[in-house]
Amino acid sequence: MTAEATSERSRLTGALYDAGVTALLAFGLLLPLIGFLTVTDIRNELVLTTRWPLLFALAGIAGFGRLFYALSIEPWLRQRALRPAAVTPPAWRVVLGKWFVPFAVGFVIAYPAIVLAINGLGGSVKWIDNFGIQILIYVMLGWGLNIVVGLAGLLDLGYVAFYAVGAYSYALLAKEFGFSFWILLPLAGLLSSFWGILLGFPVLRLRGDYLAIVTLAFGEIIRLVIINWVDLTGGYAGISGIPRPTFFGIPFTANEDGFAAVFGLEFSPIYRTIFLYYLILALAFLTAFVTVRLRRLPVGRAWEALREDEIACRSLGINTTNTKLTAFGMGAMFAGFAGSFFAARQGFISPDSFTFLESASILSIVVLGGMGSQIGVAIAAVVMIGGTEIMRELDFLKKIFGETFDPTQYRMLLFGFAMVLIMVLRPRGLISSRAPSVFLKQRKTIGADLVKEGHG
Amino acid sequence: MEVFLQQLINGITLGSIYGLIAIGYTMVFGIIGMVNFAHGDVFMVSSFVALIAFLILTTWLGVTSVALALLIVLVVAMVFTSLINWTIERLAYRPLRGSFRLAPLISAIGMSIFLSNFVQVSQGPRNKSTPPMVQGEFVLFTKNDYGVTLSYKQLIIWGVTAVLLAAFWYLVTKTRLGRAQRACEQDQKMAALVGVDVDRTISMTFVIAAALAAVAGTMYLMYYGVVSFADGFVPGVKAFTAAVLGGIGSLPGAVIGGILIGLIETMWSAYFSIDYKDVAAFSVLVITLIFLPQGLFGRPDVEKV
Numbered sequence: 001m002t003a004e005a006t007s008e009r010s011r012l013t014g015a016l017y018d019a020g021v022t023a024l025l026a027f028g029l030l031l032p033l034i035g036f037l038t039v040t041d042i043r044n045e046l047v048l049t050t051r052w053p054l055l056f057a058l059a060g061i062a063g064f065g066r067l068f069y070a071l072s073i074e075p076w077l078r079q080r081a082l083r084p085a086a087v088t089p090p091a092w093r094v095v096l097g098k099w100f101v102p103f104a105v106g107f108v109i110a111y112p113a114i115v116l117a118i119n120g121l122g123g124s125v126k127w128i129d130n131f132g133i134q135i136l137i138y139v140m141l142g143w144g145l146n147i148v149v150g151l152a153g154l155l156d157l158g159y160v161a162f163y164a165v166g167a168y169s170y171a172l173l174a175k176e177f178g179f180s181f182w183i184l185l186p187l188a189g190l191l192s193s194f195w196g197i198l199l200g201f202p203v204l205r206l207r208g209d210y211l212a213i214v215t216l217a218f219g220e221i222i223r224l225v226i227i228n229w230v231d232l233t234g235g236y237a238g239i240s241g242i243p244r245p246t247f248f249g250i251p252f253t254a255n256e257d258g259f260a261a262v263f264g265l266e267f268s269p270i271y272r273t274i275f276l277y278y279l280i281l282a283l284a285f286l287t288a289f290v291t292v293r294l295r296r297l298p299v300g301r302a303w304e305a306l307r308e309d310e311i312a313c314r315s316l317g318i319n320t321t322n323t324k325l326t327a328f329g330m331g332a333m334f335a336g337f338a339g340s341f342f343a344a345r346q347g348f349i350s351p352d353s354f355t356f357l358e359s360a361s362i363l364s365i366v367v368l369g370g371m372g373s374q375i376g377v378a379i380a381a382v383v384m385i386g387g388t389e390i391m392r393e394l395d396f397l398k399k400i401f402g403e404t405f406d407p408t409q410y411r412m413l414l415f416g417f418a419m420v421l422i423m424v425l426r427p428r429g430l431i432s433s434r435a436p437s438v439f440l441k442q443r444k445t446i447g448a449d450l451v452k453e454g455h456g
Numbered sequence: 457m458e459v460f461l462q463q464l465i466n467g468i469t470l471g472s473i474y475g476l477i478a479i480g481y482t483m484v485f486g487i488i489g490m491v492n493f494a495h496g497d498v499f500m501v502s503s504f505v506a507l508i509a510f511l512i513l514t515t516w517l518g519v520t521s522v523a524l525a526l527l528i529v530l531v532v533a534m535v536f537t538s539l540i541n542w543t544i545e546r547l548a549y550r551p552l553r554g555s556f557r558l559a560p561l562i563s564a565i566g567m568s569i570f571l572s573n574f575v576q577v578s579q580g581p582r583n584k585s586t587p588p589m590v591q592g593e594f595v596l597f598t599k600n601d602y603g604v605t606l607s608y609k610q611l612i613i614w615g616v617t618a619v620l621l622a623a624f625w626y627l628v629t630k631t632r633l634g635r636a637q638r639a640c641e642q643d644q645k646m647a648a649l650v651g652v653d654v655d656r657t658i659s660m661t662f663v664i665a666a667a668l669a670a671v672a673g674t675m676y677l678m679y680y681g682v683v684s685f686a687d688g689f690v691p692g693v694k695a696f697t698a699a700v701l702g703g704i705g706s707l708p709g710a711v712i713g714g715i716l717i718g719l720i721e722t723m724w725s726a727y728f729s730i731d732y733k734d735v736a737a738f739s740v741l742v743i744t745l746i747f748l749p750q751g752l753f754g755r756p757d758v759e760k761v
Contacts, residue, residue, distance in 0.1 A: 027544065033575065036511075038584055209561065416573060
C-alpha cells in the first residue's frame with residue numbers, strides 16, 4: 001500500500017469520525033428543544049409531544065454536512081491556499097470596480113419602470129414597496145449610522161432611538177398642527193440631531209463596549225418612555241392616521257383634486273408608492289453625498305483620525321469632544337429624516353417598530369458591509385433586508401413541506417444565522433478594503449486588516 | 457415598614473437570579489474582553505430546557521417528590537445549557553479571537569437573535585406556563601392586615617444561590633482551573649507561555665457561565681412559572697447592568713450588583729411606578745457607566761498608548 005493511499009484512507013476515516021461526532025453533538029444540542037414540543041392542550045395545561053423524526057433528520061443533516069465539508073470543500077480550500085496569490089486582480093474585477101457604482105445608480109433609478117414593465121400596474125406595489133422602499137430605508141439608516149460607527153468609530157447600539165424621535169416628531173407635529181411633510185422633514189432631522197447631541201454629551205468619556213452599552217440603554221429608555229407616556233404617544237397602540245406626504249401640495253387620493261385626476265390618469269395606489277420610492281431614494285443619495293463631502297472636510301478627517309487613534313488625536317490638538325458630538329449629531333439627523341419618512345410612508349407608528357432588534361439590524365448592516373464603505377453598506381442592506389423580505393415570497397416551499405409551513409417565521413432566525421456566518425467567514429465585512437481620503441501621490445487601497453483601529 | 461421588608465425579600469430573590477446571570481457576563485468579559493450579548497438568551501434557553509425536563513419528570517415518569525424533581529431538573533438544565541454554550545463559543549466566538557474588536561460583538565448579537573428565534577420557531581411564540589412547582593410560605597409577622605411572607609420558593613432560591621456561589625468561589629480561588637482562568641484574565645500570552653491551555657480555559661469559562669445561567673433559568677421558571685422566547689433580552693441587560701455596577705471583571709461585584717439591581721427594581725415598583733421599573737434599571741446602567749465606569753469593586757481602566 002502506498003503512502004498516498006494510506007493518507008487517503010486516514011482522511012476518510014477522520015472525516016467519518018468528525019461527521020459522527022458532529023451528528024452526536026447536534027443530537028445533544030437539539031434534543032431538548034427539537035426532540036420535545038410543549039403544547040397547551042384544551043384544558044389549558046402544558047403537555048409534551050415528541051418529534052423524534054425531525055430530531056434524527058436534523059442530526060443526520062448536520063453529520064452529512066460535516067462529511068461533505070471534510071471531503072469536498074476542505075481539500076479545495078487547502079489547494080486554493082497553496083496557489084500563489086495573483087499580483088494583479090483579474091480583469092473582471094477591474095471592470096466590476098469601475099462600472100459597478102454607475103450601473104447600480106442607474107438600476108435603482110430605473111427600478112420602478114422595470115417593475116412596472118414586468119408586473120403591470122396592479123402587481124407592482126408590492127415589489128416597489130417591500131423591496132425598493134424597505135431596502136432603501138435601511139440603506140439610508142446604514143449610511144447614517146456609518147458616519148457614527150464607520151467613520152468616527154463610536155459603537156452605537158441605540159441608533160433606532162433617533163429614528164423613533166424623527167418618526168414621532170413628524171407624526172405628532174403633523175397631526176396636532178397640520179404642518180406639511182416638507183416643513184417637518186428638516187424639523188424632524190433637527191430634533192433628532194438635538195437628541196443625538198444631548199445623549200452624546202454624557203457618554204463621550206466612555207470607550208468601546210461601554211459606549212455601546214450606554215447607547216443601548218438610552219435607546220431602550222426612549223422606547224420605554226414612548227410606551228409609557230400614553231397621553232402623548234398613545235403607548236403600545238401607537239399613532240395612526242398620520243398625514244401622508246403630498247406631491248407638492250397635490251394629495252394622492254381618488255378625489256377630483258388628487259394626483260391621478262390632476263394629471264389625467266386612472267387612480268391607482270401605485271403613484272404614491274413610486275413617489276415615496278423616489279423620495280427615499282433622494283434622501284438616501286443626499287446622505288451618501290453629504291458623507292462623501294464631509295470626509296474631505298476637516299471634521300471628516302478628524303472623525304477618521306479619531307477612529308484610528310484617539311490618544312494621537314488628542315495630542316495633535318483635535319477637540320475630541322466636538323468631533324464626537326458632530327458625528328453623533330450628524331448620524332442622528334439622518335436617522336431623523338429616515339424616521340419622518342417612515343412615519344409618512346406607513347401612516348401608522350408604534351413602539352414595536354423601534355426595538356433593539358432594529359438597532360442591531362442597522363448596526364449589523366454597517367459592520368457586515370465593511371465599516372466605512374458606503375458601497376458595502378448598500379450591498380449588505382440589499383442582502384440582509386432583501387433576503388429576509390424574499391422569505392415572504394417563497395410560497396413554493398409550502399408545496400414541499402405542507403400547507404402549515406410558513407417561511408416568514410424563519411426570517412429572523414436566518415438573519416441571526418447570517419450575521420454569525422458572515423462574521424466568521426469575513427470578520428471585516430463584505431467590502432474590506434480601505435481607500436484613503438487624503439493621499440500624497442497615488443491613491444492606494446489597502447486591506448482593512450492592516451488598519452490599526454484603536455479603541456475609541 | 458412592612459412593605460419595605462416584603463420588597464426587601466422580593467428584591468433579594470430577584471437579585472440572586474440577576475447575580476447568577478451577571479457572573480457569566482463578568483467572567484467572559486474579564487477573560488476575553490467581550491460583552492457576551494447572547495448570554496441573556498442562553499439563560500432563556502436554559503429556562504426552556506428546565507421546563508421540558510420538569511414536564512418529562514412529572515407527567516411521564518411520575519416523579520412525585522418535588523425536591524427530587526427540582527434537583528434533576530437543575531442538573532439536566534446545567535448539562536444541556538453548558539453543552540449549548542460550549543458549542544456557541546466554539547462556532548461563533550473562537551474563530552473571531554484576535555480579529556478586530558467589533559467582530560465578536562456582532563457575532564454575539566447575531567447569536568442572540570438566532571437563539572430567541574430558534575426557540576420561537578421550535579417551541580412556538582406563546583407564553584409557556586407551568587403549574588406551580590413549590591407552594592407554601594412562612595408568614596413572618598402580620599401588622600394592619602399586611603403579612604410579610606417568605607415563600608418556600610424564595611427560600612429555595614436563596615439556598616441554591618448560596619450553595620452554588622460557594623462552590624463557584626471554591627472553583628475560582630482554589631482549583632487549577634480557577635488559577636488558569638485568573639492567569640488568562642491577566643495576560644493570555646504569558647499564561648500560554650507557562651503552559652496554560654488558553655483555548656480550553658476560555659471554553660471552560662463559557663461552560664461555567666452557562667451552568668450558572670442555567671441555575672438562574674431554572675429558578676426563574678420556578679419563581680414565575682412562565683417563560684417565553686422573548687424573556688432573554690431584558691433580564692440579560694439587567695444582569696449586565698449588575699455586572700457593570702459591581703465592577704466588570706469582579707466576581708463578588710457581580711453578585712452584589714445583582715442584588716442591588718433586584719432591590720432597586722422592586723423598591724422602584726413599590727414606591728414609584730411599576731411602568732417605569734425597567735427605565736430605572738437602565739438609568740442605573742447609564743449613571744454607573746458615566747460616573748463610575750469601574751463599578752463598585754472593579755479596577756480602574758488604565759489607558760495605555
